[in-house]
Amino acid sequence: MTxxxxxxxxxxSCLVASLAGSVLLLRHxxxxxxxxxxxxxxxxxxxxLVKRASLGFNGLMACIYWTRTVQYFGHRHFDREHTYNxxxxxLEITTALDPHLLPAYQFGASFLAPKPPNGAGExxxxxxxxxxxxxxxxxNWQLYYDLGFVYYTELKDYRKASETFDRGxxxxxxxxxxxxxxxxxxxxxxDLQTARMLWTATFETSRETNVKQNALEHLRAxxxxxDVTNLESAVTRFGERMGRLPASMNELAYAEHxxxxxxxxxxxxxKLTAEGRPLLERPDDFPxxxxxxxxxxxxxxxxxxxTKL
Amino acid sequence: xxxxxLHIAHNTFREAVRDRVLYNLIAFALLLSGAAIxxxxxxxxxxxxxxxxxxxxxxxxxxxxxxxxxGIGLVSKEIDKRTLYTVLSRPVRRWEFIVGxxxxxxxxxxxxxxxxxxxxxxxxLYVAHKFSRPDASILVAxxxxxxEFLIICSLSLLFSSFSTPLESAIFAFALFVIGSFAxxxxxxxxxxxxxxxxVATVAAYLVPNFSALNVISAVAHQQSLSGPLILQNTxxxxxxxxxxxxxxxxxxxxxxxx
Numbered sequence: 001m002t003x004x005x006x007x008x009x010x011x012x013s014c015l016v017a018s019l020a021g022s023v024l025l026l027r028h029x030x031x032x033x034x035x036x037x038x039x040x041x042x043x044x045x046x047x048x049l050v051k052r053a054s055l056g057f058n059g060l061m062a063c064i065y066w067t068r069t070v071q072y073f074g075h076r077h078f079d080r081e082h083t084y085n086x087x088x089x090x091l092e093i094t095t096a097l098d099p100h101l102l103p104a105y106q107f108g109a110s111f112l113a114p115k116p117p118n119g120a121g122e123x124x125x126x127x128x129x130x131x132x133x134x135x136x137x138x139x140n141w142q143l144y145y146d147l148g149f150v151y152y153t154e155l156k157d158y159r160k161a162s163e164t165f166d167r168g169x170x171x172x173x174x175x176x177x178x179x180x181x182x183x184x185x186x187x188x189x190x191d192l193q194t195a196r197m198l199w200t201a202t203f204e205t206s207r208e209t210n211v212k213q214n215a216l217e218h219l220r221a222x223x224x225x226x227d228v229t230n231l232e233s234a235v236t237r238f239g240e241r242m243g244r245l246p247a248s249m250n251e252l253a254y255a256e257h258x259x260x261x262x263x264x265x266x267x268x269x270x271k272l273t274a275e276g277r278p279l280l281e282r283p284d285d286f287p288x289x290x291x292x293x294x295x296x297x298x299x300x301x302x303x304x305x306x307t308k309l
Numbered sequence: 310x311x312x313x314x315l316h317i318a319h320n321t322f323r324e325a326v327r328d329r330v331l332y333n334l335i336a337f338a339l340l341l342s343g344a345a346i347x348x349x350x351x352x353x354x355x356x357x358x359x360x361x362x363x364x365x366x367x368x369x370x371x372x373x374x375x376x377x378x379x380g381i382g383l384v385s386k387e388i389d390k391r392t393l394y395t396v397l398s399r400p401v402r403r404w405e406f407i408v409g410x411x412x413x414x415x416x417x418x419x420x421x422x423x424x425x426x427x428x429x430x431x432x433x434l435y436v437a438h439k440f441s442r443p444d445a446s447i448l449v450a451x452x453x454x455x456x457e458f459l460i461i462c463s464l465s466l467l468f469s470s471f472s473t474p475l476e477s478a479i480f481a482f483a484l485f486v487i488g489s490f491a492x493x494x495x496x497x498x499x500x501x502x503x504x505x506x507x508v509a510t511v512a513a514y515l516v517p518n519f520s521a522l523n524v525i526s527a528v529a530h531q532q533s534l535s536g537p538l539i540l541q542n543t544x545x546x547x548x549x550x551x552x553x554x555x556x557x558x559x560x561x562x563x564x565x566x567x
Contacts, residue, residue: 052490052493055486055489055490056489056519056520056523057362057366057369057370057523057525058526059358059361059362059366059525059526059529060359060362060363060366060525062362062526063348063352063355063358063359063362063363064348066352066353066355067348067351067352067355067359070351070352070353071351098526100526100530101355101358102354103353103354103355106354107353107354207354208353208354210353
């Protein structure tokens with residue numbers, strides 16, 4: 001073997017060995033290092049500073065920060081960590097860098113507003129974000145819709161929701177349902193019919209598959225909530241008539257002249273507890289239901305979306 | 310006169326395209342445009358935005374790097390290799406040499422931008438599957454980027470006419486960074502008083518205003534750009550380049566090359 005060939009072999013072996021060593025070591029370091037510190041180190045909390053540092057390439061920086069926001073929310077959601085301390089500042093930086101980046105407002109509000117585990121539980125900050133978005137994009141009626149949605153679903157402030165839908169309906173080119181929703185939320189606030197209308201509008205107007213799927217899951221949940229409410233009324237009627245609770249769902253269905261045992265949207269029969277409470281057979285398949293859940297039921301951190309679009 | 314300038318420009322172009330660093334930088338810019346597709350996939354609803362933003366930013370930044378690093382060596386290399394003396398011993402005026410070098414470098418950058426733009430449009434086509442009418446404004450953004458390159462070229466030549474390549478690179482890059490903050494500088498000038506106001510106002514108008522030429526964000530949002538803006542930016546870039554080039558000629562004419 002020539003000296004040159006020997007050097008090549010030794011150098012190549014060293015290269016491969018040190019590469020493997022560094023990768024293995026890095027994996028160990030990641031396990032030892034606290035996760036929060038990794039995220040904190042990467043984070044600059046001043047929108048002005050980031051804007052200056054971008055040398056005028058604000059659009060690109062906004063895209064990078066928006067991607068970071070999505071990744072941050074996704075990772076914390078996946079890791080079942082229900083604190084999202086950096087979510088709002090990340091969104092503020094993103095929108096300060098590019099005030100016209102509409103997905104940051106629309107999705108950002110849906111990350112911020114819902115209660116954990118589905119979101120950060122910060123509806124007030126979501127509203128501030130949306131108002132900033134409207135201020136910078138006054139001609140976009142969808143931002144009014146999203147803001148009204150936050151008022152309606154998260155804060156249950158139906159008057160504000162109605163006002164916001166009404167403001168949005170006056171934007172040139174606004175979808176006609178904005179006017180209908182303004183009236184509906186004012187007159188029938190809080191009922192399932194209005195909620196169904198809002199989610200149906202979300203499903204029909206969104207281009208994003210994830211949003212459509214989320215809307216569909218909410219519509220399924222509304223149907224379950226409606227079914228369970230009806231079944232609860234049926235149980236009450238049965239009790240008033242018979243002086244006792246129904247022994248089974250079969251008995252209740254027979255007494256109420258139903259065509260069969262009531263089924264959930266997936267076709268599984270509702271169950272009836274000994275205390276006369278209607279329950280879902282598989283509550284994990286309906287991440288957003290508020291009724292029909294067993295006592296002490298804890299939803300999984302990651303909603304299982306069964307509906308495929 | 311024109312023939313001599315064209316000849317120098319042609320030779321400068323030929324020399325520049327032989328440089329391997331140039332191809333590496335173009336390859337990097339194309340790689341970034343391709344990477345934009347991947348970035349769009351790990352984000353939500355910004356596929357087109359990220360392709361346009363990242364693609365045009367890559368074209369702009371890599372172009373500036375090419376303009377500075379080729380521009381700073383145009384004069385000094387000729388002096389080091391002593392080829393300048395051969396050129397100037399012929400019936401070529403010093404100013405013709407500078408102007409020829411400028412056009413050669415500008416031509417190189419236009420060709421580079423063309424190839425990098427193909428990468429951007431390719432990535433855009435991959436993401437959007439078709440081109441729409443507002444995509445035409447990307448061409449305007451690319452045109453503004455070329456105007457930016459013209460200014461950088463002339464500044465690189467200006468600095469290289471009196472300083473070493475390293476100093477020229479530092480000066481040109483520093484001026485690029487300051488020029489990116491030109492709007493802020495003007496804002497500061499407007500809010501200050503007295504002597505500071507005077508100095509800041511002069512500085513704000515003296516440094517090149519690159520922020521006016523940066524329309525990447527607007528184009529990414531499919532906003533249309535007005536005709537007067539295109540015309541005025543064109544005139545501004547031409548005036549500024551002419552100013553810097555005149556400075557370079559003035560210095561080079563008086564430089565002792567012995």
